[in-house]
Amino acid sequence: MKKNAFYAQSGGVTSVINATAAALILEAKKHKDKIGKIYAGKNGILGALREELIDTSKESITAIESLKSRAGGVFGSCRLKLKDFNENKKEYERLVDVFKAHNIGYFFYNGGNDSADTAYKVSQISNALSYPIKCIAIPKTVDNDLAVTDCCPGFGSAAKYIATSTLEASLDVESMSETSTKVFILEVMGRHAGWMAASSALARTSRNNAPHIILFPEVKFNQQKFLKKIKDVVKKNGYCVIVASEGVKNSKGKFLAESDTKDAFGHTQLGGVAPYLSSLITKKLKLKNHWAVSDYLQRSARHIASRTDLLHAEAVGIHAIKYAIQGLNGVMPVIIRGEGAKYSWKIKPAPLSKIANVEKKLPKAFITKDGFDVNAKAIKYLQPLILGEAYPKFYNGVPKLEQLKLIEVKKKLPEWKF
């Protein structure tokens, strides 16, 4: 008997996570003999626990297609990591109950490390509870820190946003540097891995030498070297553009953004690497500076998504369906890069056991000796991921949003209490 499928988004969304959902839903429609309905969890795995299942078959094809260019996660997501089976057996039993009640035989979980872990556990435990479910985790994270896969859908678009923003702001600063701002700081995401900060190096071309300094979570912050480098760059270049990862840490392993700066400046910093560095530069170098913090803008900027990233995001959605109907279980469709000089890629299944809870940092081999930049090897890796544009439709001057119905199926079980 054919089974329905449950699809949920997990953790921070990306500008192309809806594209993965759209591709998965549309691919499933091609296999109606094997897969029944796709139920999307309202607010991720919470939707399964609460039996809040959005029936995607009620949406028009136009509405589903429109998701390919919609920022955010239209079905909702959540930050909720399921505890270990032994710690909280009830959660897993509830999941299986909901799956049973709605004849769900496929579990698609679109997220990062934690989600791979959850999907892996569900695949094992559903067997133990004698209601086997095919569990496929689907990669997604702007942090680009998943193991095995060459890159993560969502990262390429964030990287394109960062590279483009760095380039544009650099041109601005350059114009004004003689009489105004000498140093510009852009803070980007990346609590533990410097992939996003590294992508700012793609702003550099034969016509633009910014950014001049990149700060990574992987490199301990050395204040003296940092200030000297700024001085040198401003002297030589007239201005200095800095891209700093939010996760930069001091020599004691503490986040700069959280460090108590009372000793140096007589007050405490409220958070944010950029304002911290700005204050430092003002006090120590007396150079006029400006700072920006991209925060959610960088991971939601669908308007400047990378076409390559969008294609990745769609492909992992399509392959999740393919693997499920092939009977694969406990796997993730990952992106494998071809070996030739020209960028190529394909999708392959990889076992979740190798991906769950593993964090892939920016390799040391990608970082320059002085710790303030990435090298040609990194550029070679990063550049293909931001290639191509994929503009959304606009309406009244802003990205167009189609109406979705988001109709939930009727509940069959008692209410779930945490």
Place this chain on the structure above:
Amino acid sequence: MKKNAFYAQSGGVTSVINATAAALILEAKKHKDKIGKIYAGKNGILGALREELIDTSKESITAIESLKSRAGGVFGSCRLKLKDFNENKKEYERLVDVFKAHNIGYFFYNGGNDSADTAYKVSQISNALSYPIKCIAIPKTVDNDLAVTDCCPGFGSAAKYIATSTLEASLDVESMSETSTKVFILEVMGRHAGWMAASSALARTSRNNAPHIILFPEVKFNQQKFLKKIKDVVKKNGYCVIVASEGVKNSKGKFLAESDTKDAFGHTQLGGVAPYLSSLITKKLKLKNHWAVSDYLQRSARHIASRTDLLHAEAVGIHAIKYAIQGLNGVMPVIIRGEGAKYSWKIKPAPLSKIANVEKKLPKAFITKDGFDVNAKAIKYLQPLILGEAYPKFYNGVPKLEQLKLIEVKKKLPEWKF
């Protein structure tokens, strides 16, 4: 005898100021009988004082055309307001000396209020010094605070960036709000006028009700009302998106970003309205929040420029040339909005005396009674200004930059010392 022209950019650049330069240079080429070469001041008016004149006739048409999609100000700009004639006669005399030496009979000054003032003074003083020059100021400012003109080139693109970013970030926050961020704050430019903050309201559609709160420099910050509004919005909506102008002031008329918050929280704020508000919300409402500061990104984001704004920017450049060869002096080409329901506009000359040093704030009639939003009248004014897209070419995943030669003419005068 035909005369050469001097063109300079002044003050903060916009994402379309180069488009004005390109249109002006290309239009001048059509009138070679009247206008000789266009010399662009290196770093604005400084270029005239220092006799650093970039000969734009050395650039290819392709290079000039490419400026229409290049962020920043390619000839450089500066923050330098000429003093009054009586205070610093020498500066004006030097300008006239440089203009004489290079047979310059036209002065085009592309900037805001201050630049209009300078152009106005130069037009009067050159007459007094018996070397009459046709002075045309060309409007440019993301702040949209120039008098007489319906809007200012540069503003529409910044507004489109802000509206798009607000929409995208709102979709992101909405997805995650159940278990994560409840309040998102975007800080935008606008030290004295709330036009840019107001433009975030264009993110609102039938499918998106964010932003929920807008803070303007024109409205005194009321902490109690602000916190209550957030609470209400989060209760009703699940999350709250706030767009705050950098120029928001407290009841004592002090910038929030500069206020000493030691009394309330035991530490001093380093600047930035967004982190200030974030801290306030954390302390008083205990709501998880995130914040972004756009800073230069919003005024340099050529990749998301408004086509309408770009057309305005080009038109004022073209008309500056037209007015000059018609013999007009001490005027600015301004944008006049048509009266019909459908947006239309034309360019007209306006006397600089009416524009110099006047600041046009967001009218009270555009702000809602509670002070946290704009009304339908404001939307009617703002919406046409962000209509249409005008993407740059991309190369290697980022906006393509053409090479410019930027060759300076040979100096004829002794070095200028400040």
